Amino acid sequence: xxxxxxxxxxxxxxxxxxxxxxxxxxxxxxxxxxxxxxxxxxxxxxxxxxxxxxxxxxxxxxxxxxxxxxxxxxxxxxxxxxxxxxxxxxxxxxxxxxxxxxxxxxxxxxxxxxxxxxxxxxxxxxxxxxxxxxxxxxxxxxxxxxxxxxxxxxxxxxxxxxxxxxxxxxxxxxxxxxxxxxxxxxxxxxxxxxxxxxxxxxxxxxxxxxxxxxxxxxxxxxxxxxxxxxxxxxxxxxxxxxxxxxxxxxxxxxxxxxxxxxxxxxxxxxxxxxxxxxxxxxxxxxxxxxxxxxxxxxxxxxxxxxxxxxxxxxxxxxxxxxxxxxxxxxxx
Amino acid sequence: xxxxxxxxxxxxxxxxxxxxxxxxxxxxxxxxxxxxxxxxxxxxxxxxxxxxxxxxxxxxxxxxxxxxxxxxxxxxxxxxxxxxxxxxxxxxxxxxxxxxxxxxxxxxxxxxxxxxxxxxxxxxxxxxxxxxxxxxxxxxxxxxxxxxxxxxxxxxxxxxxxxxxxxxxxxxxxxxxxxxxxxxxxxxxxxxxxxxxxxxxxxxxxxxxxxxxxxxxxxxxxxxxxxxxxxxxxxxxxxxxxxxxxxxxxxxxxxxxxxxxxxxxxxxxxxxxxxxxxxxxxxxxxxxxx
Amino acid sequence: xxxxxxxxxxxxxxxxxxxxxxxxxxxxxxxxxxxxxxxxxxxxxxxxxxxxxxxxxxxxxxxxxxxxxxxxxxxxxxxxxxxxxxxxxxxxxxxxxxxxxxxxxxxxxxxxxxxxxxxxxxxxxxxxxxxxxxxxxxxxxxxxxxxxxxxxxxxxxxxxxxxxxxxxxxxxxxxxxxxxxxxxxxxxxxxxxxxxxxxxxxxxxxxxxxxxxxxxxxxxxxxxxxxxxxxxxxxxxxxxxx
Numbered sequence: 091x092x093x094x095x096x097x098x099x100x101x102x103x104x105x106x107x108x109x110x111x112x113x114x115x116x117x118x119x120x121x122x123x124x125x126x127x128x129x130x131x132x133x134x135x136x137x138x139x140x141x142x143x144x145x146x147x148x149x150x151x152x153x154x155x156x157x158x159x160x161x162x163x164x165x166x167x168x169x170x171x172x173x174x175x176x177x178x179x180x181x182x183x184x185x186x187x188x189x190x191x192x193x194x195x196x197x198x199x200x201x202x203x204x205x206x207x208x209x210x211x212x213x214x215x216x217x218x219x220x221x222x223x224x225x226x227x228x229x230x231x232x233x234x235x236x237x238x239x240x241x242x243x244x245x246x247x248x249x250x251x252x253x254x255x256x257x258x259x260x261x262x263x264x265x266x267x268x269x270x271x272x273x274x275x276x277x278x279x280x281x282x283x284x285x286x287x288x289x290x291x292x293x294x295x296x297x298x299x300x301x302x303x304x305x306x307x308x309x310x311x312x313x314x315x316x317x318x319x320x321x322x323x324x325x326x327x328x329x330x331x332x333x334x335x336x337x338x339x340x341x342x343x344x345x346x347x348x349x350x351x352x353x354x355x356x357x358x359x360x361x362x363x364x365x366x367x368x369x370x371x372x373x374x375x376x377x378x379x380x381x382x383x384x385x386x387x388x389x390x391x392x393x394x395x396x397x398x399x400x401x402x403x404x405x406x407x408x409x410x411x412x413x414x415x416x417x418x419x420x421x422x
Numbered sequence: 423x424x425x426x427x428x429x430x431x432x433x434x435x436x437x438x439x440x441x442x443x444x445x446x447x448x449x450x451x452x453x454x455x456x457x458x459x460x461x462x463x464x465x466x467x468x469x470x471x472x473x474x475x476x477x478x479x480x481x482x483x484x485x486x487x488x489x490x491x492x493x494x495x496x497x498x499x500x501x502x503x504x505x506x507x508x509x510x511x512x513x514x515x516x517x518x519x520x521x522x523x524x525x526x527x528x529x530x531x532x533x534x535x536x537x538x539x540x541x542x543x544x545x546x547x548x549x550x551x552x553x554x555x556x557x558x559x560x561x562x563x564x565x566x567x568x569x570x571x572x573x574x575x576x577x578x579x580x581x582x583x584x585x586x587x588x589x590x591x592x593x594x595x596x597x598x599x600x601x602x603x604x605x606x607x608x609x610x611x612x613x614x615x616x617x618x619x620x621x622x623x624x625x626x627x628x629x630x631x632x633x634x635x636x637x638x639x640x641x642x643x644x645x646x647x648x649x650x651x652x653x654x655x656x657x658x659x660x661x662x663x664x665x666x667x668x669x670x671x672x673x674x675x676x677x678x679x680x681x682x683x684x685x686x687x688x689x690x691x692x693x694x695x696x697x698x699x700x701x702x703x704x705x706x707x708x709x710x711x712x
Numbered sequence: 713x714x715x716x717x718x719x720x721x722x723x724x725x726x727x728x729x730x731x732x733x734x735x736x737x738x739x740x741x742x743x744x745x746x747x748x749x750x751x752x753x754x755x756x757x758x759x760x761x762x763x764x765x766x767x768x769x770x771x772x773x774x775x776x777x778x779x780x781x782x783x784x785x786x787x788x789x790x791x792x793x794x795x796x797x798x799x800x801x802x803x804x805x806x807x808x809x810x811x812x813x814x815x816x817x818x819x820x821x822x823x824x825x826x827x828x829x830x831x832x833x834x835x836x837x838x839x840x841x842x843x844x845x846x847x848x849x850x851x852x853x854x855x856x857x858x859x860x861x862x863x864x865x866x867x868x869x870x871x872x873x874x875x876x877x878x879x880x881x882x883x884x885x886x887x888x889x890x891x892x893x894x895x896x897x898x899x900x901x902x903x904x905x906x907x908x909x910x911x912x913x914x915x916x917x918x919x920x921x922x923x924x925x926x927x928x929x930x931x932x933x934x935x936x937x938x939x940x941x942x943x944x945x946x947x948x949x950x951x952x953x954x
Contacts, residue, residue: 159517161517161520161521163524208696208699209699211699212699214517215457215517215520216699218457218517218520219457219646219647219650219654219695220695220696220699222643222646222647222650223647223650223651223692223695223696225647226643226644226647226688226692227689227692227693227696230685230686230688230689230692233685234685234686340643341643345524345528348521352521384532384533384535384536384539385532385536386532387528387531387532387535388528388529388531388532388533388536389532390528390532391524391525391526391527391528391529391530391531391532392525392528392529393525394521394522394524394525394528395505395522395525395526395529398518398521398522398525399505399508399522402518587818590811590814590815590818591818593804593806593807594804594807594815594818597804597805597806597807598802598803598804598805600766600798600800600802601798601802601803601804601815602804602815603766603786603787603790604764604766604786604790604795604796604797604798604802605790605815605816605818605819605863605867606787606790606791606818606819607787607815607818607819608785608787609786609787610785
């Protein structure tokens with residue numbers, strides 16, 4: 091890796107803001123549930139773990155949507171697959187989603203690979219539309235599938251922890267998934283695989299000519315991007331204590347992933363993180379101020395349009411262009 | 423045998439309504455290479471215009487077709503000026519425009535849902551529950567009327583595109599934008615007017631849909647994929663293709679609904695989309711640009 | 713005689729990219745034929761695009777018949793009497809031959825005159841007359857080429873700009889195309905031609921305009937251009953200098 095060679099050859103201090111700030115943040119996040127010793131701060135826990143969930147998903151989406159340039163607005167099928175897989179096992183065999191989350195991720199990945207083989211043959215508008223169609227197919231199938239409860243879905247048992255600690259297992263599970271998803275995104279960004287992927291997003295034919303196995307790379311990227319979304323779906327099913335098609339297979343979830351990623355800066359490692367944090371604060375503010383979810387969808391759309399028209403590079407991308415990006419956010 | 427014929431005729435009547443629903447979508451794509459994901463919510467907007475005119479002043483939804491068309495066409499002009507004007511000159515299509523229309527769909531959905539909530543509505547003129555019998559075959563009047571009006575509007579559109587000066591300019595622009603500009607066509611004006619016509623078609627379709635299907639703001643997400651499958655089958659950008667695609671899929675879906683289960687009938691549309699994808703890997707939008 | 717087109721200190725480029733042509737000057741009088749030659753990337757096609765408004769000039773003046781046209785929309789410039797044939801085959805594939813020809817008279821209000829011109833174009837290109845109701849996308853390459861020139865005839869411009877007419881054509885078609893160009897020139901239309909095939913292009917022209925790196929190198933009567941020492945340098949590179 092060329093940039094590692096560059097940093098190690100410089101006589102710079104071993105620790106700088108690039109490592110220290112993220113590590114401090116991580117320590118703070120690990121320690122955060124301790125606030126529950128001082129009263130019930132479930133709202134804080136909820137908002138933060140909600141952010142973990144979406145950072146996991148938007149960072150994963152970024153792999154295919156940001157680096158690969160394939161805009162999927164049906165990516166929450168993997169979220170739903172993970173949730174239904176683990177939820178079904180929990181309801182039928184009593185094995186908690188915490189044990190099956192990674193397996194759910196794997197199921198989503200395998201499924202993503204199969205779907206990718208078909209839909210990634212096209213790009214641009216065709217791909218976007220195929221992603222919506224995929225979501226619609228899932229919605230119809232799960233709305234009718236009696237084994238998994240059809241439109242009513244599956245109801246899961248609550249955990250037996252006291253109310254102030256009941257969210258903490260999900261908190262840590264999603265924290266781990268988030269860190270792993272960011273790490274995956276970072277690894278892809280700085281690997282040969284990621285380079286090939288970005289080449290593909292610019293020009294598939296030229297990439298093919300340079301000897302890149304275009305089809306394999308894009309399908310693998312699609313499958314990889316499904317993994318943590320599927321795993322997060324499993325945890326989220328346990329958190330909600332129910333899995334229902336009209337909760338998991340709605341386009342708004344995918345729209346949020348896309349928006350968070352574009353708002354923060356698609357194709358950058360830290361973009362989805364920043365985008366998600368901004369969006370969640372924004373959403374919470376709107377909910378607190380107006381309380382109506384219809385306004386939420388209106389403002390999400392408006393924000394998407396404004397971002398696309400005026401800051402297509404997103405927050406991180408725009409700052410980077412102007413050389414204003416703080417070092418600790420510049421992960422490539 | 424009689425029953426099959428019955429189902430096919432119902433499917434055809436509905437197919438023409440579908441064809442009208444997608445004609446504006448395919449026109450806008452042809453001219454501007456914009457896949458307008460906001461098209462279905464514009465149809466629902468048209469349906470609301472018609473619905474409220476019926477509730478408030480008792481105007482027959484068929485008579486409100488032109489009004490709904492005008493209102494939505496005007497809305498289209500506003501959207502075009504706000505969102506697309508800047509990039510309209512660019513011939514190349516980008517993912518951006520799909521996301522832009524996606525954002526537009528969310529915005530309109532949010533506004534409609536805020537005012538009218540996601541409750542199911544349907545306009546119910548007196549003839550909505552009637553049916554006409556031809557021998558043993560019955561046709562619900564709502565579907566018959568909406569089908570007939572759709573055929574009329576589509577025919578008018580086709581004649582306009584084929585013979586009027588401006589229609590020819592629209593076709594020229596969609597086939598070769600640079601060349602159109604080079605023979606003196608005001609391409610930006612063509613874009614604006616086509617966008618307005620496309621949205622107007624959505625509005626008129628909305629008025630007809632308002633007494634055929636029940637509607638509510640967030641229903642457009644389901645319609646997006648349905649409508650895409652119709653145009654994709656017939657070839658995006660071609661009105662004739664859209665009509666053929668709509669008729670075929672509508673009949674097939676009616677047959678599935680009658681002989682298998684109504685719950686699975688919409689699946690026909692989505693599966694068709696995937697089948698086209700499988701057999702046409704060069705893309706759903708095989709418009710010749712050379 | 714006054715200049716039909718007068719282009720002074722023109723600067724143009726694409727998007728946010730660098731300037732492709734700098735301080736470019738070019739004049740053309742009525743019924744002159746000028747051929748712009750130069751190596752790949754010299755900015756020849758960019759000059760044509762800047763005149764026609766397909767590309768908006770960044771600075772400088774473009775006057776056509778004494779009127780400033782720089783920065784105008786392409787369709788407005790075309791309506792002044794300039795016709796541009798780009799490199800890509802400029803037909804409307806899903807329209808019939810007749811409709812394609814009709815597009816040539818699109819901005820003409822006088823219907824009688826329009827029909828007359830179309831009639832004249834068909835007389836000049838009789839092959840097309842036999843295929844008026846065929847979709848032009850189904851014509852052969854040579855016929856499509858004829859259609860493009862026939863439509864230009866119907867437009868009856870005062871100035872015609874042609875970008876690389878021989879690019880990608882079979883030798884027989886190249887001859888045919890230059891025949892069309894000669895026809896156009898002999899009817900009194902001024903022509904600016906950009907041509908990679910310098911010999912063939914200069915043969916058809918009165919003047920040769922030599923460009924390199926976005927600048928005018930020199931302009932001379934066409935038959936003298938090829939004798940100029942600087943041409944060898946341009947085409948053979950620095951090696952020829954030493």
